Amino acid sequence: MNPPLLSVRRLSIQYSVRQSGLFGRTRQLQAVDDVSFDLMPGETLGIVGETGCGKSSLGKGVLQLVRPSAGQVLWQGRDLCQLSPQQLKPFRKDLQIIFQDPLSSLNPRMTVGEIVGEPLELHAPELDTSGRERAVDAMLERVGLRAEMKRRYPNEFSGGQCQRISIARAMIMQPRVIVCDEPVSALDVSIQAQICNLLRELQRDTGVALLFISHDLSIVRYMSHRVMIMYLGRVMETAPREHFFGAARHPYSRALISAVPQPDPDQPTAGPVITLDGDLPSPLDPPSGCVFRTRCPHAIPLCAGQPPALESFGQDHEAACHRARELQ
Numbered sequence: 001m002n003p004p005l006l007s008v009r010r011l012s013i014q015y016s017v018r019q020s021g022l023f024g025r026t027r028q029l030q031a032v033d034d035v036s037f038d039l040m041p042g043e044t045l046g047i048v049g050e051t052g053c054g055k056s057s058l059g060k061g062v063l064q065l066v067r068p069s070a071g072q073v074l075w076q077g078r079d080l081c082q083l084s085p086q087q088l089k090p091f092r093k094d095l096q097i098i099f100q101d102p103l104s105s106l107n108p109r110m111t112v113g114e115i116v117g118e119p120l121e122l123h124a125p126e127l128d129t130s131g132r133e134r135a136v137d138a139m140l141e142r143v144g145l146r147a148e149m150k151r152r153y154p155n156e157f158s159g160g161q162c163q164r165i166s167i168a169r170a171m172i173m174q175p176r177v178i179v180c181d182e183p184v185s186a187l188d189v190s191i192q193a194q195i196c197n198l199l200r201e202l203q204r205d206t207g208v209a210l211l212f213i214s215h216d217l218s219i220v221r222y223m224s225h226r227v228m229i230m231y232l233g234r235v236m237e238t239a240p241r242e243h244f245f246g247a248a249r250h251p252y253s254r255a256l257i258s259a260v261p262q263p264d265p266d267q268p269t270a271g272p273v274i275t276l277d278g279d280l281p282s283p284l285d286p287p288s289g290c291v292f293r294t295r296c297p298h299a300i301p302l303c304a305g306q307p308p309a310l311e312s313f314g315q316d317h318e319a320a321c322h323r324a325r326e327l328q
């Protein structure tokens with residue numbers, strides 16, 4: 001088996017949150033809690049969970065845009081968490097990010113050509129102006145835009161076109177990993193499909209690995225080779241895509257899968273929709289034991305006292321639930 005491209009080991013991320021009021025105290029919010037995974041070359045790992053479950057923090061922590069409080073991000077034999085901002089610079093060209101809101105992630109004062117070509121100025125100083133222009137033109141064409149669009153500004157483009165510009169900027173240094181942080185959730189459904197297909201084509205052509213963050217399980221199913229489910233900063237379940245959708249063990253995963261709309265209303269559904277009661281608890285005050293227990297239809301007294309560890313179910317499939325062996 002090939003070695004992983006990127007290994008995340010026991011990563012935790014905390015934020016200091018000051019509570020309101022004159023004498024509001026500062027508390028620690030555990031956004032990511034003890035998360036480990038490997039990312040293989042050319043693979044897409046879909047990271048799924050509700051808003052506030054820590055998936056964006058995890059993506060930013062992997063890229064060191066947010067500094068983890070504990071754990072390791074192993075890349076080419078180095079732990080990125082131990083490197084200074086200066087030491088991280090040479091690694092940046094291989095590790096890129098695409099954000100959710102394409103327009104606000106692009107500098108409105110720069111032309112599209114300047115935006116897409118900026119990484120070349122930083123990481124490919126050997127290229128002269130015409131070399132950079134040729135690379136920008138080719139990249140714009142590759143993502144489905146026209147080269148002459150490089151003279152225009154981001155506010156002259158639609159949301160889908162802005163996301164293509166973001167992808168061109170992320171891809172121009174031929175990175176090995178891209179963190180896609182909800183890259184299509186701000187777009188119309190028809191445009192979502194175009195952007196997803198573009199990312200898949202680019203992955204097929206270049207072998208780039210994707211960390212694909214989304215709250216939409218149907219898009220993750222289309223995009224991912226493996227799926228990781230997060231809840232309140234912790235991993236609930238991880239499995240290869242087909243195994244996950246066919247044999248999920250965790251009650252949270254099962255509820256998410258049951259809520260995925262069926263494309264054909266005449267086809268029988270996989271089963272009844274499992275409705276979760278209540279809202280996501282505050283990450284400032286997570287439940288004791290299993291963090292999912294306040295919404296879990298299968299909770300037992302043990303769940304309140306003891307956090308479940310991730311347990312293997314073979315074939316790269318793990319779930320963190322005391323009752324996972326019963327729930328087949």
Ligand code: SF4
Nearest residue numbers: 290293296303321322
């Ligand atoms: S450990 Fe208990 S509360 Fe948590 S998911 Fe499993 S059954 Fe539900």
